[in-house]
């Protein structure tokens with residue numbers, strides 16, 4: 001997917017990071033127009049959003065106004081002179097969104113989980129040059145997220161971005177959808193050129209989490225935010241607790257500190273960073289050498305266990321190691337959990353190596 005275009009070169013993007021904002025759902029023409037107008041009055045954003053078809057968890061909730069909302073949204077686009085984006089979940093939605101001049105489409109988490117749905121959308125997009133944003137699937141499955149992006153890319157769409165909206169879980173946490181930041185980081189590692197956006201409204205689920213989640217996304221070098229805004233959030237027909245007023249949106253976007261990826265042109269500061277990175281390179285080498293020495297000993301013990309018919313897993317010794325290392329780590333100011341996780345990995349590797357050794361004939 002090497003031809004994926006960086007966000008800066010997208011037709012509708014003037015500057016990055018981008019901000020996409022608008023109501024969760026288009027409810028009435030007046031609510032949509034008024035919300036968008038107030039957003040424009042309060043803050044300069046890249047694009048307006050509104051849900052026209054709402055995939056709801058249970059039937060009976062408001063499921064979106066449908067096609068009529070696209071006409072309202074088109075009127076907003078024309079009156080305010082701003083690009084618009086909406087969610088599509090099947091080929092008919094794509095056809096209608098294109099008919100009403102929607103500038104950018106997004107694929108929701110409930111669609112990304114289903115390759116049939118994503119393929120149907122991709123097929124409907126063949127020969128069309130429109131940017132598409134792919135939200136993460138409901139479940140933390142990196143391959144599924146990448147697969148959906150690939151299906152869209154294979155349809156000829158090079159203006160494609162990923163959007164992180166968090167992951168569903170049975171457990172109740174302070175988030176509506178757990179962020180699991182390591183997943184979008186893994187996505188960026190696999191696809192370094194994919195523009196990555198964050199949806200703090202769906203991750204947070206409550207207004208007060210929008211700012212800290214947005215800040216975290218900016219600290220992690222995301223390319224933009226999508227935030228739900230309603231002129232009167234309390235009365236929203238969907239996701240009332242996570243929508244903010246246009247005034248609050250402006251405050252949030254002004255408060256979020258945008259970080260630079262690189263220092264531009266300060267040689268002293270740049271040298272300082274590269275000296276520190278040089279130190280890290282040397283320390284990493286020492287860590288790897290120390291691990292190699294540890295594994296040499298583990299292999300020797302493996303030979304001993306094979307010769308003396310001992311079990312590979314030695315619970316008593318392992319529990320002793322596992323209980324003592326975190327204490328040592330905290331004496332040196334390291335997090336206990338981090339060291340516990342690291343030693344679990346090391347122990348898994350010891351077991352793997354020794355299992356191989358005890359099942360190999362002894363060399364005479």
Ligand SMILES: O=C(O)C(=O)C[C@]1(C(=O)O)C=C[C@@H](O)C=C1
Nearest residue numbers: 301312313314317318321347350
């Ligand atoms: O002490 C041993 O028996 C080892 O093989 C070493 C080691 C370890 O990696 O620390 C590995 C496997 C055992 O379950 C316990 C500990």
